[in-house]
Amino acid sequence: MTATAGRPSPGQVTIADVARHAGVAASTVSYVLSGKRAISALTRSRVLASVQLLGYHPNAGARALASRRANVIALVLPLRAGMQVPVVMQFATAVVTTARSYDHDVLLVTSDEGPAGLHRIAASALVDGVLLMDVELHDPRVPLLRKLALPSVLIGVPADPAGLTCVDLDFHGAGAECVGHLAGLGHRRIALLGAPAAVYERGTGFAHRTRAGVREAADRHGVQVVTLPCEDGAIDVRRTLTDLLEHHPDVSGLVVQNEAAVGPVLATLPTLGRRVPSDVSVVAICPDEFAARSSPALTCVPVPAEEVGRQAVTLLMGKLRDEAGPEATLLAPRLTVRDSTAAAPVVGVGGDR
Amino acid sequence: MTATAGRPSPGQVTIADVARHAGVAASTVSYVLSGKRAISALTRSRVLASVQLLGYHPNAGARALASRRANVIALVLPLRAGMQVPVVMQFATAVVTTARSYDHDVLLVTSDEGPAGLHRIAASALVDGVLLMDVELHDPRVPLLRKLALPSVLIGVPADPAGLTCVDLDFHGAGAECVGHLAGLGHRRIALLGAPAAVYERGTGFAHRTRAGVREAADRHGVQVVTLPCEDGAIDVRRTLTDLLEHHPDVSGLVVQNEAAVGPVLATLPTLGRRVPSDVSVVAICPDEFAARSSPALTCVPVPAEEVGRQAVTLLMGKLRDEAGPEATLLAPRLTVRDSTAAAPVVGVGGDR
DNA sequence: GATGATCGTCGAAGCGCTTCGACGATCATC
DNA sequence: GATGATCGTCGAAGCGCTTCGACGATCATC
Numbered sequence: 005m006t007a008t009a010g011r012p013s014p015g016q017v018t019i020a021d022v023a024r025h026a027g028v029a030a031s032t033v034s035y036v037l038s039g040k041r042a043i044s045a046l047t048r049s050r051v052l053a054s055v056q057l058l059g060y061h062p063n064a065g066a067r068a069l070a071s072r073r074a075n076v077i078a079l080v081l082p083l084r085a086g087m088q089v090p091v092v093m094q095f096a097t098a099v100v101t102t103a104r105s106y107d108h109d110v111l112l113v114t115s116d117e118g119p120a121g122l123h124r125i126a127a128s129a130l131v132d133g134v135l136l137m138d139v140e141l142h143d144p145r146v147p148l149l150r151k152l153a154l155p156s157v158l159i160g161v162p163a164d165p166a167g168l169t170c171v172d173l174d175f176h177g178a179g180a181e182c183v184g185h186l187a188g189l190g191h192r193r194i195a196l197l198g199a200p201a202a203v204y205e206r207g208t209g210f211a212h213r214t215r216a217g218v219r220e221a222a223d224r225h226g227v228q229v230v231t232l233p234c235e236d237g238a239i240d241v242r243r244t245l246t247d248l249l250e251h252h253p254d255v256s257g258l259v260v261q262n263e264a265a266v267g268p269v270l271a272t273l274p275t276l277g278r279r280v281p282s283d284v285s286v287v288a289i290c291p292d293e294f295a296a297r298s299s300p301a302l303t304c305v306p307v308p309a310e311e312v313g314r315q316a317v318t319l320l321m322g323k324l325r326d327e328a329g330p331e332a333t334l335l336a337p338r339l340t341v342r343d344s345t346a347a348a349p350v351v352g353v354g355g356d357r
Numbered sequence: 358m359t360a361t362a363g364r365p366s367p368g369q370v371t372i373a374d375v376a377r378h379a380g381v382a383a384s385t386v387s388y389v390l391s392g393k394r395a396i397s398a399l400t401r402s403r404v405l406a407s408v409q410l411l412g413y414h415p416n417a418g419a420r421a422l423a424s425r426r427a428n429v430i431a432l433v434l435p436l437r438a439g440m441q442v443p444v445v446m447q448f449a450t451a452v453v454t455t456a457r458s459y460d461h462d463v464l465l466v467t468s469d470e471g472p473a474g475l476h477r478i479a480a481s482a483l484v485d486g487v488l489l490m491d492v493e494l495h496d497p498r499v500p501l502l503r504k505l506a507l508p509s510v511l512i513g514v515p516a517d518p519a520g521l522t523c524v525d526l527d528f529h530g531a532g533a534e535c536v537g538h539l540a541g542l543g544h545r546r547i548a549l550l551g552a553p554a555a556v557y558e559r560g561t562g563f564a565h566r567t568r569a570g571v572r573e574a575a576d577r578h579g580v581q582v583v584t585l586p587c588e589d590g591a592i593d594v595r596r597t598l599t600d601l602l603e604h605h606p607d608v609s610g611l612v613v614q615n616e617a618a619v620g621p622v623l624a625t626l627p628t629l630g631r632r633v634p635s636d637v638s639v640v641a642i643c644p645d646e647f648a649a650r651s652s653p654a655l656t657c658v659p660v661p662a663e664e665v666g667r668q669a670v671t672l673l674m675g676k677l678r679d680e681a682g683p684e685a686t687l688l689a690p691r692l693t694v695r696d697s698t699a700a701a702p703v704v705g706v707g708g709d710r
Numbered sequence: 711g712a713t714g715a716t717c718g719t720c721g722a723a724g725c726g727c728t729t730c731g732a733c734g735a736t737c738a739t740c
Numbered sequence: 741g742a743t744g745a746t747c748g749t750c751g752a753a754g755c756g757c758t759t760c761g762a763c764g765a766t767c768a769t770c
Contacts, residue, residue: 297591
């Protein structure tokens with residue numbers, strides 16, 4: 005009974021179908037939809053009605069071919085080892101949601117494909133731009149990106165960010181913030197339980213920057229600090245903590261960066277005779293919801309994955325319109341104080357000063 | 358100095374460039390690349406050399422338009438609330454990797470877009486097929502999928518799978534397997550700490566099926582069982598466990614399905630006077646690596662996310678070649694015994710029999 | 711009331727591929 | 741050695757859009 009009844013419906017509704025139904029030229033339909041030329045209100049509403057009625061969606065391939073825009077961006081994720089899974093997930097969610105709000109879709113690419121994958125994607129015009137997560141300090145994809153003329157935004161900051169657009173939490177500042185908080189509570193000996201060792205070895209920016217921030221702040225505050233990598237899982241965490249407390253029994257403050265270690269750290273400390281926060285204060289760098297759900301609720305510098313995702317897409321959309329972006333956008337760390345940190349305990353056995 | 362030197366390089370290398378360089382027709386280049394017609398060895402190698410030298414990658418839009426195949430599949434993920442994040446991640450990784458091995462790319466879509474998103478993606482021919490995760494028992498997208506003629510594979514099994522292709526772990530069997538293991542160790546009173554309440558309310562298949570499997574197996578083995586939803590995070594887990602042990606102090610076996618609760622469960626039980634496994638045995642349904650890293654290492658039925666991802670893609674590729682797939686592929690549960698389960702303790706106060 | 715600018719629409723061209731039919735060249739066959 | 745099948749290649753057409761130039765119609769202007 006609809007206007008399409010009787011048509012053999014050989015698959016898809018095309019712009020020609022809409023044009024015929026609305027009694028205009030195909031180009032007019034195109035202009036109505038793109039808004040690139042003035043169209044009378046009457047024509048516009050007639051075309052829109054036909055689009056609605058026929059359920060027209062422009063063919064993506066044809067549109068991409070004609071306009072030289074795919075309306076798709078690539079999201080290159082580290083889908084393998086040792087990543088902060090929830091952070092990646094939150095980030096991906098924000099990216100997809102934000103991209104859709106700009107009428108773009110998101111192609112999921114794994115870091116495994118490496119530089120060749122970027123080249124393939126760019127050369128085939130599958131995507132208009134790229135979001136690159138898990139950028140290493142000396143990432144082999146960075147030089148390629150510079151020469152490929154492929155609009156891109158990096159999550160994380162390589163050693164030399166010249167000519168790039170990068171977004172990230174200011175991990176250096178985050179590390180410093182954590183140390184400042186502990187120092188302010190009177191802690192004089194602290195430790196950083198950082199990312200897994202493999203992450204440092206890969207030269208991943210956020211891990212190195214956090215460590216640097218922690219060390220510099222410790223110096224500044226006159227606090228002694230030990231920095232250790234920290235693997236995922238209860239077993240490794242127990243070993244790391246046992247070692248740490250054996251060699252440095254007077255450590256009273258912990259900065260924990262690896263989310264997958266935070267739960268085990270909180271669970272293990274009491275079994276080693278350290279209550280949180282009365283004996284040992286713990287401050288984490290992790291997603292805020294996770295920190296809030298822990299027991300005790302964690303003082304933390306939240307990793308604003310969603311905010312980073314939104315910003316990254318917005319910056320990329322700007323570059324697709326040929327607007328230059330800022331070189332590095334570092335989101336300011338904001339400490340949230342909860343129940344896992346408290347004043348340093350009064351010094352007992354072996355305390356100096 | 359290469360053959361392209363001097364060309365103004367106005368963007369991309371096209372099939373015409375390759376044809377000219379190799380001294381053949383464009384269609385011949387196409388046939389070399391697709392293998393759809395016989396080509397002499399000489400021509401083939403000349404064309405391939407030119408492709409290599411010029412760095413030719415077919416334009417994705419043009420190819421999709423001409424061939425009516427985008428070589429892209431959609432992956433519809435629940436990027437929001439209460440999902441088993443690591444499982445989703447492993448699954449996505451396997452999907453992308455497997456799809457690439459079939460020369461396909463993966464478009465990331467969120468469940469938020471709902472049926473309208475599926476319709477858009479299908480009508481615009483952005484993708485050739487769809488992988489749908491987080492399928493609910495009465496999922497509103499299922500009827501649409503049936504009528505859309507869009508090749509699809511579901512992860513999870515809706516109430517009525519007729520005419521669909523579904524892949525999943527056999528969660529019903531997994532629940533039964535866990536109960537059988539505990540029963541075999543002599544446990545007479547057990548509990549299921551299941552998915553978060555919201556997951557049951559949404560009517561998510563895996564949660565309901567696991568619960569049903571647990572209950573039926575308990576009946577069969579003459580074991581008493583309590584089933585409770587279980588939220589993420591240490592705070593909620595402690596409350597749930599406290600309640601449980603208050604009302605059912607003689608529970609000696611726990612089946613835990615929510616990965617985000619497993620760590621807290623292991624950490625909390627000792628604080629409630631229950632050692633694992635001597636007082637309470639714990640068996641989990643979760644990724645195997647996670648179980649292996651826990652302390653104590655967990656007896657579990659692994660969720661084979663990667664296997665599910667691989668199978669799902671393989672089935673979808675079959676459907677893209679017009680092969681019909683099986684209605685439901687349920688992967689057999691395989692219990693891995695580790696250190697978190699042991700013989701039931703000898704009955705103490707209030708024990709019956 | 712003639713004139714130039716703007717508005718609104720159309721039709722043609724072209725984006726870069728794949729696929730179809732055509733057609734010589736080569737092959738096996740009787 | 742003629743004949744039909746197969747092989748290998750070419751050129752044209754067409755996939756469904758966007759964009760450009762053209763051109764009436766309408767508008768403001770002197």
